[in-house]
Amino acid sequence: MGLLVLGTVALDDVKTPSGVKKAMLGGSAAHFTMSARLFDDVHLVGVVGKDFPKVHLNFLKSKGANLASLTIAEGQTFRWTGEYKKDDLNSAITHATKLGVLANYVPELTESQKKMTHVFLANLAPDAQGRLLSLIKSPELVGLDTMNLWINTAMKDLRRLIKRADIFVLNDGESKLLTGEQNIVKAAQAIRAMGPKVVVIKKGEHGVYVLGAKFEFGFPAYPVDRVVDPTGAGDTFAGGMFGYLSKVRKMDEKSFRRAVLYGTVLASFNVQGFGMGRTAPLSMREVEVRLKEFQKFAGLIS
Amino acid sequence: MGLLVLGTVALDDVKTPSGVKKAMLGGSAAHFTMSARLFDDVHLVGVVGKDFPKVHLNFLKSKGANLASLTIAEGQTFRWTGEYKKDDLNSAITHATKLGVLANYVPELTESQKKMTHVFLANLAPDAQGRLLSLIKSPELVGLDTMNLWINTAMKDLRRLIKRADIFVLNDGESKLLTGEQNIVKAAQAIRAMGPKVVVIKKGEHGVYVLGAKFEFGFPAYPVDRVVDPTGAGDTFAGGMFGYLSKVRKMDEKSFRRAVLYGTVLASFNVQGFGMGRTAPLSMREVEVRLKEFQKFAGLIS
Numbered sequence: 001m002g003l004l005v006l007g008t009v010a011l012d013d014v015k016t017p018s019g020v021k022k023a024m025l026g027g028s029a030a031h032f033t034m035s036a037r038l039f040d041d042v043h044l045v046g047v048v049g050k051d052f053p054k055v056h057l058n059f060l061k062s063k064g065a066n067l068a069s070l071t072i073a074e075g076q077t078f079r080w081t082g083e084y085k086k087d088d089l090n091s092a093i094t095h096a097t098k099l100g101v102l103a104n105y106v107p108e109l110t111e112s113q114k115k116m117t118h119v120f121l122a123n124l125a126p127d128a129q130g131r132l133l134s135l136i137k138s139p140e141l142v143g144l145d146t147m148n149l150w151i152n153t154a155m156k157d158l159r160r161l162i163k164r165a166d167i168f169v170l171n172d173g174e175s176k177l178l179t180g181e182q183n184i185v186k187a188a189q190a191i192r193a194m195g196p197k198v199v200v201i202k203k204g205e206h207g208v209y210v211l212g213a214k215f216e217f218g219f220p221a222y223p224v225d226r227v228v229d230p231t232g233a234g235d236t237f238a239g240g241m242f243g244y245l246s247k248v249r250k251m252d253e254k255s256f257r258r259a260v261l262y263g264t265v266l267a268s269f270n271v272q273g274f275g276m277g278r279t280a281p282l283s284m285r286e287v288e289v290r291l292k293e294f295q296k297f298a299g300l301i302s
Numbered sequence: 303m304g305l306l307v308l309g310t311v312a313l314d315d316v317k318t319p320s321g322v323k324k325a326m327l328g329g330s331a332a333h334f335t336m337s338a339r340l341f342d343d344v345h346l347v348g349v350v351g352k353d354f355p356k357v358h359l360n361f362l363k364s365k366g367a368n369l370a371s372l373t374i375a376e377g378q379t380f381r382w383t384g385e386y387k388k389d390d391l392n393s394a395i396t397h398a399t400k401l402g403v404l405a406n407y408v409p410e411l412t413e414s415q416k417k418m419t420h421v422f423l424a425n426l427a428p429d430a431q432g433r434l435l436s437l438i439k440s441p442e443l444v445g446l447d448t449m450n451l452w453i454n455t456a457m458k459d460l461r462r463l464i465k466r467a468d469i470f471v472l473n474d475g476e477s478k479l480l481t482g483e484q485n486i487v488k489a490a491q492a493i494r495a496m497g498p499k500v501v502v503i504k505k506g507e508h509g510v511y512v513l514g515a516k517f518e519f520g521f522p523a524y525p526v527d528r529v530v531d532p533t534g535a536g537d538t539f540a541g542g543m544f545g546y547l548s549k550v551r552k553m554d555e556k557s558f559r560r561a562v563l564y565g566t567v568l569a570s571f572n573v574q575g576f577g578m579g580r581t582a583p584l585s586m587r588e589v590e591v592r593l594k595e596f597q598k599f600a601g602l603i604s
Contacts, residue, residue: 086484087484089484182390182391183526183529185526185527203508205486206505206508206509207508207509209522216525217599217600217601218509218523218600219601220508220520220521220522223487223518223520224485224487225485225488225491226485227485257601298520298521299519299600299602299603300601300603301601301602
């Protein structure tokens with residue numbers, strides 16, 4: 001059946017206490033893909049520049065990504081340069097953002113992709129997210145992610161999108177910024193009232209809080225004693241969660257809990273390596289092993 | 303069988319976004335008692351001044367607390383004046399601390415109390431905590447709590463105590479300050495190496511992380527959508543946890559998980575009212591109802 005993900009495909013320059021890496025494959029859609037591919041066919045929708053290394057294109061294809069709607073445009077690939085300091089590995093310090101080809105990007109889909117029903121709008125300008133959604137003939141499950149920047153600068157577009165989302169995934173800081181509520185339970189209630197069926201609040205090392213119409217649940221994070229690079233953890237989480245939901249085509253509590261478990265486990269791998277160093281080589285078997293470990297840790301009913 | 307708890311008994315002046323309260327009964331040992339009394343007989347060890355209202359003494363007695371070693375000394379009761387702001391209900395801002403009779407307090411026990419085996423050293427100067435521990439003839443289960451102040455000013459005494467503790471309970475900020483580690487899994491490992499069998503790191507609204515020799519686990523917090531007053535939440539947590547362990551006289555993983563569940567649930571009641579407004583009237587039945595709700599929320603094996 002497959003799923004569509006729209007978002008950034010980037011070259012990341014990252015510095016963390018574990019080291020420095022230049023021009024790594026990154027971006028919200030790329031990290032999402034590396035995780036969701038374990039569950040369903042992923043059609044990656046985005047844009048890169050002519051400078052985008054062929055080796056990255058081949059790598060994405062080798063991981064099963066359908067790149068029919070990955071536009072290769074004149075100009076430079078989106079580039080993010082950021083740093084994480086030892087005393088707060090949860091917060092990225094952005095040194096530079098070069099939009100490049102992202103600046104004028106308008107997403108397109110093939111005719112067959114327009115008939116797909118499961119779409120995740122990973123972090124990108126709400127305007128572009130909205131345009132993509134308009135191309136989909138009969139959306140059945142729409143996931144949405146965003147960031148502080150769009151809450152601060154594109155609230156009107158974002159509010160319209162939130163109304164159309166089935167699942168809205170955001171982090172705790174974003175949920176507070178969006179609602180003005182300091183309590184995340186209250187924030188999630190306020191966001192639910194904006195339209196989404198389910199609100200998923202990611203809390204990084206503190207786990208996740210989920211509020212739906214008929215369920216409410218929370219998990220701690222998998223305990224990681226050495227975070228190498230948290231870049232893309234949220235996208236990796238969303239990829240595991242949404243990938244699983246797309247595979248099973250169900251939205252009941254049991255399925256949703258399982259989906260969030262996969263997201264949790266995949267995010268834990270993500271932070272243990274630079275870029276996709278740990279998620280790219282992952283097999284479902286390794287994921288299941290850690291899922292069992294996590295269930296034991298959290299005392300969960302399997 | 304019963305347990306001993308040493309700590310502060312205070313009069314608290316507290317301001318939170320929900321209101322202002324003056325001279326409430328508070329303090330680490332008092333909050334601990336209000337929670338632990340649901341599981342075992344609690345012998346409260348501490349000091350108050352001649353100004354301490356009789357109504358509070360009668361209240362503590364009515365809740366089953368043994369006050370044989372609650373000294374009533376010449377002078378003023380320990381008084382804490384603090385505030386929580388809307389944007390960070392996790393962090394208390396201390397406006398004033400008047401030690402009063404605490405300044406010269408040396409804990410004492412009755413002969414029969416010296417034969418007790420289960421003792422919790424709630425937040426107090428490490429020197430006083432050490433003196434109390436020395437009075438116990440055959441300690442079997444020693445719990446310890448502390449605060450930033452003692453990590454900064456009494457590290458030598460504290461390190462000696464940590465070595466003698468079976469269970470060391472502290473919050474995430476304290477665990478980082480004590481070890482210099484920013485990652486709480488690493489911090490817990492470092493603290494375990496200082497001696498305690500089990501390290502319990504409280505993360506407030508983010509739940510709890512527990513590391514023992516043979517087990518490691520974590521729970522989210524019970525979702526509370528309106529925090530009225532978080533004062534004493536950590537002590538209430540410790541009282542539930544240690545009270546249960548004292549009652550069952552076991553330290554295996556299953557018992558410890560259950561103990562931490564009780565702590566989690568009791569702390570959630572604590573923050574929903576000023577002072578002991580919610581914990582004082584609690585029956586075990588109400589606790590069990592919320593425990594079941596929490597198990598459902600967190601997807602736990604019951």
